[in-house]
Amino acid sequence: MSSADPLWALDPQVVPGPTNSIVDVRGLRVGHHDRRGEGWLTGTTVVLAPPEGAVGGVDVRGGGPGTRETDLLDPVNQVDRVHAVVLSGGSAFGLAAADGVMRHLYAAGCGFPCGTEPSEVVPIVPAAVIFDLGRGGEFTATPDASFGVAACEAASTGAPALGSVGAGAGAECGGLKGGVGSASAVLPDGTTVAALIVVNPAGQVLDLRTGELIGARALLQGDLDVLGERAAYVLGRPDPQELAAARERARTEHGGLVPKVLATTIGVIATDATLTKAQATKVAGIGHDGLARAIDPVHTMHDGDTLFTLATGERPAPDDLAFHGLLTVAARVVTRATVRAVLAAEGCETPTGRRRSYLEAFPSALRPG
Amino acid sequence: MSSADPLWALDPQVVPGPTNSIVDVRGLRVGHHDRRGEGWLTGTTVVLAPPEGAVGGVDVRGGGPGTRETDLLDPVNQVDRVHAVVLSGGSAFGLAAADGVMRHLYAAGCGFPCGTEPSEVVPIVPAAVIFDLGRGGEFTATPDASFGVAACEAASTGAPALGSVGAGAGAECGGLKGGVGSASAVLPDGTTVAALIVVNPAGQVLDLRTGELIGARALLQGDLDVLGERAAYVLGRPDPQELAAARERARTEHGGLVPKVLATTIGVIATDATLTKAQATKVAGIGHDGLARAIDPVHTMHDGDTLFTLATGERPAPDDLAFHGLLTVAARVVTRATVRAVLAAEGCETPTGRRRSYLEAFPSALRPG
Numbered sequence: 001m002s003s004a005d006p007l008w009a010l011d012p013q014v015v016p017g018p019t020n021s022i023v024d025v026r027g028l029r030v031g032h033h034d035r036r037g038e039g040w041l042t043g044t045t046v047v048l049a050p051p052e053g054a055v056g057g058v059d060v061r062g063g064g065p066g067t068r069e070t071d072l073l074d075p076v077n078q079v080d081r082v083h084a085v086v087l088s089g090g091s092a093f094g095l096a097a098a099d100g101v102m103r104h105l106y107a108a109g110c111g112f113p114c115g116t117e118p119s120e121v122v123p124i125v126p127a128a129v130i131f132d133l134g135r136g137g138e139f140t141a142t143p144d145a146s147f148g149v150a151a152c153e154a155a156s157t158g159a160p161a162l163g164s165v166g167a168g169a170g171a172e173c174g175g176l177k178g179g180v181g182s183a184s185a186v187l188p189d190g191t192t193v194a195a196l197i198v199v200n201p202a203g204q205v206l207d208l209r210t211g212e213l214i215g216a217r218a219l220l221q222g223d224l225d226v227l228g229e230r231a232a233y234v235l236g237r238p239d240p241q242e243l244a245a246a247r248e249r250a251r252t253e254h255g256g257l258v259p260k261v262l263a264t265t266i267g268v269i270a271t272d273a274t275l276t277k278a279q280a281t282k283v284a285g286i287g288h289d290g291l292a293r294a295i296d297p298v299h300t301m302h303d304g305d306t307l308f309t310l311a312t313g314e315r316p317a318p319d320d321l322a323f324h325g326l327l328t329v330a331a332r333v334v335t336r337a338t339v340r341a342v343l344a345a346e347g348c349e350t351p352t353g354r355r356r357s358y359l360e361a362f363p364s365a366l367r368p369g
Numbered sequence: 370m371s372s373a374d375p376l377w378a379l380d381p382q383v384v385p386g387p388t389n390s391i392v393d394v395r396g397l398r399v400g401h402h403d404r405r406g407e408g409w410l411t412g413t414t415v416v417l418a419p420p421e422g423a424v425g426g427v428d429v430r431g432g433g434p435g436t437r438e439t440d441l442l443d444p445v446n447q448v449d450r451v452h453a454v455v456l457s458g459g460s461a462f463g464l465a466a467a468d469g470v471m472r473h474l475y476a477a478g479c480g481f482p483c484g485t486e487p488s489e490v491v492p493i494v495p496a497a498v499i500f501d502l503g504r505g506g507e508f509t510a511t512p513d514a515s516f517g518v519a520a521c522e523a524a525s526t527g528a529p530a531l532g533s534v535g536a537g538a539g540a541e542c543g544g545l546k547g548g549v550g551s552a553s554a555v556l557p558d559g560t561t562v563a564a565l566i567v568v569n570p571a572g573q574v575l576d577l578r579t580g581e582l583i584g585a586r587a588l589l590q591g592d593l594d595v596l597g598e599r600a601a602y603v604l605g606r607p608d609p610q611e612l613a614a615a616r617e618r619a620r621t622e623h624g625g626l627v628p629k630v631l632a633t634t635i636g637v638i639a640t641d642a643t644l645t646k647a648q649a650t651k652v653a654g655i656g657h658d659g660l661a662r663a664i665d666p667v668h669t670m671h672d673g674d675t676l677f678t679l680a681t682g683e684r685p686a687p688d689d690l691a692f693h694g695l696l697t698v699a700a701r702v703v704t705r706a707t708v709r710a711v712l713a714a715e716g717c718e719t720p721t722g723r724r725r726s727y728l729e730a731f732p733s734a735l736r737p738g
Contacts, residue, residue, distance in 0.1 A: 289661035
């Protein structure tokens with residue numbers, strides 16, 4: 001690795017893209033579909049690649065994954081372009097959402113050509129799920145193919161809704177409300193790297209000793225835009241009384257019992273750079289470092305943590321130094337997207353009690369700047 | 370996962386063990402051997418298992434690894450006990466140090482039995498190396514088998530020396546001096562989890578915006594004992610002038626060029642719990658989250674980051690909840706050992722200029738408590 005820049009410049013200076021979300025990688029579209037009430041609290045999120053597909057990669061680091069179409073992403077295997085990634089609630093049942101996404105893409109003529117007619121395509125749709133079973137009251141209220149279709153129909157190139165929507169509708173994190181977060185970064189050379197993460201870990205997103213969000217220090221200027229009119233506030237350490245109150249609630253509201261914790265954080269990292277399938281795999285791998293900087297513990301036996309990469313190839317292939325910067329930033333957008341998910345999450349009533357958002361439990365963590 | 374503890378108790382309350390090092394896992398011994406001057410600045414560290422071996426695991430996450438005997442650690446393969454782990458400088462040349470460790474163990478009758486006589490054993494000695502070539506002046510001054518033998522002969526059950534010794538003699542981190550760190554944790558049930566890490570990353574151990582050590586918040590009371598009489602000091606954010614000075618040095622001392630950065634952080638996580646080979650692999654995997662919380666970026670294409678696990682089995686096998694705690698703490702001891710390596714490192718003169726330690730570059734980060 002060698003260049004005419006000073007050593008410090010190995011730390012890439014980046015700014016968020018126009019929407020600070022994964023659709024800043026041009027050509028990608030995001031759609032959510034979820035259902036709440038009458039036993040339901042779950043949903044599906046789809047990230048649609050451009051029609052020709054994007055080079056894909058995946059890394060599964062959790063001990064309890066629920067996935068499909070991940071083996072084909074091994075760089076030694078044939079297919080290198082994927083047409084969509086499905087993120088869904090519903091545990092392994094929710095993998096059915098990908099059936100609907102495949103139907104939608106097939107109808108649009110989008111897929112891997114493997115017949116004699118142009119219409120004879122197989123859409124390549126990797127998927128991963130989070131555990132949210134029973135959070136709306138009914139264990140069997142899980143996304144099916146119709147959720148995948150509806151998410152595709154809702155997909156757009158606009159900034160996706162963040163918080164407790166889509167695959168994040170039923171998400172929780174350490175007793176608080178989880179959800180969907182996204183963030184983007186534009187490198188000095190113009191390359192965009194972005195992530196969309198569904199945050200639902202068994203571990204904590206806050207330091208239990210201080211109440212501070214673990215990943216907060218990775219935030220860039222502008223990342224608090226998820227807070228609307230409070231975007232200019234400063235995020236810090238909450239008052240000790242709020243920490244004591246949260247601790248007391250944890251003791252009493254769960255009846256002194258540790259609930260059965262099954263969890264999982266999943267997501268997609270995207271870039272407009274041209275990457276090989278092996279490089280896309282490496283990007284997904286280093287993305288997990290970004291989760292580790294926002295969630296503790298992560299990748300446990302109770303998490304099925306899985307990250308995908310989509311590389312659209314609109315920009316050139318990075319050289320050695322540029323790929324180093326891309327990897328560095330890939331991890332950081334994952335951390336930022338994770339924190340933004342937690343900040344965008346909204347508390348809600350469930351059949352087993354209220355799930356508070358982080359800012360509902362720790363309002364003093366956010367102070368006028 | 371379910372127990373009679375409140376939710377908060379999923380966060381394991383731990384204290385460092387008696388030596389706050391990997392030898393708190395009873396039966397393990399650590400030995401260093403290094404050579405400095407006349408072109409040399411490198412060395413070897415060996416972690417010796419008890420004579421019967423320990424259940425081993427490994428996870429390689431860096432993009433440029435240098436390893437041996439890692440394939441046998443795949444849980445599908447036969448051998449499940451390893452007799453030593455070798456950590457060495459010298460890049461792939463340094464793998465030769467393991468030859469000496471094998472000879473030493475063979476002479477002691479320690480190894481996998483595979484002949485008709487008790488003496489006919491093959492010692493199982495996985496190894497990983499860091500890139501430190503040429504840091505003492507001579508590219509070819511690398512550890513050989515004699516370093517492995519000398520490290521074995523120096524091994525003891527006492528607290529190992531930390532800092533720029535053994536495999537960490539030539540270690541650097543982001544332009545500062547790296548080295549060897551170790552830390553241990555005793556869980557409430559009495560299980561010990563510990564780590565020994567050779568810190569030599571391409572990435573930074575400090576937040577370049579503030580100068581603060583990234584992993585500092587993971588430190589436990591007592592972890593500053595590596596500082597001797599300053600053990601009661603408090604580690605925090607250094608003065609901005611020191612940050613500006615470091616930035617200026619980076620600009621001028623390297624002549625405006627990014628040096629060719631090849632690096633690698635390696636280490637061993639150990640526990641006295643009884644683990645399967647698959648569980649030991651998982652422990653090594655989650656240990657990399659601990660590196661991510663102390664080093665940014667980590668696991669790059671210029672790092673061969675590799676972590677091993679040794680489980681001595683002196684204590685019972687953990688149940689589901691206990692294993693969750695063990696994994697959580699495994700990541701945290703890796704972070705603590707990494708920070709302790711940086712704090713124990715000592716600046717030194719090299720043929721290409723002085724390598725400052727973190728505390729030499731940022732003395733104000735440490736203040737009387």
